[in-house]
Amino acid sequence: MTTASQETRCGKAIHLEGISKTWGGAVAVDGLTIDVPAGSFTALLGPSGCGKSTTLRMIAGLETTDSGAIRIGDENVTRKGCSERDLSMVFQSYALFPHLSVAENIVFGLKVRRVARERRDEKLKRVAALLGLSALLDRKPAQLSGGQQQRVALGRAIIAEKPVCLMDEPLSNLDAKLRHEMRLEIRALQQQLGFTMVYVTHDQVEAITMADQVVLLNKGKVEQAAAPRHLYERPSTPFAARFIGTPPMNLFPAEIFGVLSDASDLTLGVRPEALKFSSEGPIAGTVRAVEFLGADVLADCMVAGTGFQARLPAANMLAPGQSAQFSFSPEDLHVFDTASGRRRDDLQTEIGARLRA
Amino acid sequence: MIKREWIYGWLLLLPAMVFLFAFTHIPAITTLINSFYSTPRGRRPAKFLGVDNYERMLADPVFWKVLWNNLWFAIGTIPVSVGLAILMALWVNDRLAGRGFVRMAYFTPTVLPLIAVANIWLFFYTPGFGLFDQITGFLFGWSASNYLGNPETALNAVIVVTVWKEAGFFMIFYLAALQAIPVSLKEAAQIEGAGRWIIFWRITFPLLMPTTLFVSVNAVINSFRLVDHIFILTDGGPDNASSLLLFYIYETAFRFWETGYAATLTVALLVLLSLLAIGQFFFFDRKVHYK
Known part of the structure; x- marks a missing residue:
């Protein structure tokens, strides 16, 4: 896959500056400031209802921010639509288009952007080989297992070689063994392609094993942002101390x-x-x-x-x-x-x- | 033992079968048989005619006229009411203020009896002081017009009423289907750079295909079945300009009392409907994605 890595643009850094979001009086995200270095793997970790998914959706542009600014690279994208933010996303439910084949699902974005057919086919071939989907390209999502569907969602996210990839609990629908495999695979993929990853999870094992940086959230605020080892060895609050480690x-x-x-x-x-x-x-x-x-x-x-x-x-x-x-x-x-x-x-x-x- | 179970089985089936046979199967078969006989009169019993009735039908200019009318009626009502239904469903599926009220307003025509609806529209169409004439007279200074009395416009006027009546009903099916499509599909498409137009044509519309099939089969059947409003609005006139096949069958059977010929026309209608339904399933089947 040397050609792919040569072509890949380096990941872009993401800066969140005091972003907030309120749902009808309930504060979901409260003045969050997070720095995601370019090309790093950052996990947003926290119990359910801590605002991690809302934060990810605000980075993606699927939710608006009430206050604060979001910067991707050198660009302020706070008021931009999600298609202008130059990122890809994997959803918890995978969000595969059920009426399209695996191949059509993966190249959907390229087709929307009117990428030439030969270029599309060439990229599809490469991504399919990378994810082991070459034999399944004509199937519909309903004919695939959970792990295969997950791979298709990954394929759709990486084919355009965007500098930023967002993932919202992508492994929560898989069984334990498959989850372990996919964990290694996603991490390897991210390092190979060099994009910036923001990964939402409530599973501390996932966060600690995969991420370069773990951002622990609690009630819409950052509890601690640190490397996994540091988070385990030097938790800065009792909440962090009890959330990390089993x-x-x-x-x-x-x-x-x-x-x-x-x-x-x-x-x-x-x-x-x-x-x-x-x-x-x-x-x-x-x-x-x-x-x-x-x-x-x-x-x-x-x-x-x-x-x-x-x-x-x-x-x-x-x-x-x-x-x-x-x-x-x-x-x-x-x-x-x-x-x-x-x-x-x-x-x-x-x-x-x-x-x- | 087995024999007893058979008896119980048949007894359990009996009530449903009696009604099914009495109101569906026996009339259908009797109609088919009657279509080969002459109409019985007081002292003269029905006489077997073979295909005479069918020959008469093929030579009947009114039959061809109402069939042609029915074709136009179908072409005029089906695409417009289905299209309107999708538009209205997309509209009330969005987050907008008072969408519950809008939904109810769209659905109201379905709840009203077609006879009542036709009477309201009769007032709208009334030459001179009807709603349409008042509006066009006030806005553009047009002179009075007789939409229902003019052979050129009578069928179109009936089509408008039918579309108004049907679109709200079909909207409910589209609304249910739209709400069954996960929001994340739309979001995934948005992230991939798709605009509203592309999302509709590449994602939403294909996922609505099973509903479109169901609705269009219904719409086709309705276009042959719904004739109530014609009795009120035009009575098939002028000069059969707004008469449809079923209306013609009714006239033949219960105004002219030519039941034999009416049975022949009914068989033609049934054959036509089954061909259309089968054809639709084959036509759509390749394009419909079922979950």
Whole structure:
């Protein structure tokens, strides 16, 4: 596919500057400012109703913005229609035209733009080969499996080699195995063709495995925008800490630890996989239930009225009702200000040391 | 045991079959038989004539006239009412203020009995002080005109009433079909750079084809079936200018009491209708996308 990559224009950067959208009094998107670097893969992640799909539709031009500006490349596209924004989109339902064959679906946009027939056929051949659709070009969408339909939607999105591609939960209708395959395939396609990708998902695994940058949204606002690893290792709020990672991070009010009774304004976080058995550990809990996961066991425990989970090697024999003490290394401790929800890295060493003492 | 089940089966079918035979199958077959016989009169029973009635029909200038009228009537009503129905459906499917009211307004002609409708239109067409004459007289200073009394315009005047009556009914089918088309298809087309015109011709219209087939079959049948308004508006005149095939059959059978010949005309109508329906299915079948 060297010819394709040579022809591909590089992706364009996208800047959202304080865009907002209100649906009859309910704020869906609230002053969002996001930078999507050119050629990057950015995932918009968040629980349902956080405004991620609305944001994507505003970038696409399918919704108008109430305020703020959208820039694609050097151009302000805020007031432009979606056909003038030079982008492609894959819908959750795939939105394939049911009366057109696979080939006609893929070249629909080229036909609308009156691309010459030889050029159209040549591109179609290439895209079909790239996505493994060559044998299916004469079929109708209804005669395809879910994964094949997904590929056709991808084909329609990439054939025109637009600098920006938007995807709205494209994998949510596939089964787990296929989803994993398509995840790898979409990521490879994006890197090969070099376009800028904005990908909406509510699945943190998808976001973390595919994206260069994850933008975590909550109630129409950016909770944190960072690389996946950074988001996991340094969540900036308790919401981010609990949204990323399975099972979610354990959060404790600081005052349940005797040594920290003066620090009642802090919340402490430790990931379940960072907890270890240790007779001198600062967390002394009671085991309530044990889940066997194969390589690991997940212990559901209780300390001073706060529930928490620990992921331990399966070699550990645990029984409900048993009391157990856990420790963790100081760098695995996350400190948050309870009132503001801010991360307090300045206190991490101090609190860690006081807990050990 | 099996015999008993057969009895139950037939008993269960019986009520429906009695009505079906009494009102559909037996009359249809009797009509076919009668079309080969002469009309029975008081003391003279019906006599077998062979194809005499059919020969008479082919030589009957009125038959050809009403058939020709019916063709024009179909050509005048079907495309216009189907086209109008699509336009109105697209219009009321959009987000516009008071669209519930507009939908109701479009559907009203369907609810009204055709006889009542015809009486209203009779007033519209009245020479001199009818609505149309008042408007054209006021705006353009035209003199009084007699749309229904003039052989040139009588059929067209009837066509206008039929279109007005039918378009709203067909609109409801198109509206339902439009609402079944996912919005994301339109959005996907928009993203691919398609304007309203292309979206309509390449996406919406092809997806409406099953509805178009259904509606046009209905429209064809209606163009042979709907004659109520002719009784009120023109009574087939002047000089059979606005008479249609079914109206002519009615006149032959129940005004001239030539039931034998009327049966022959009815058979011709039925053959014509079945040919049209079959033809439409074959014509459309390649072009219709069913889900």
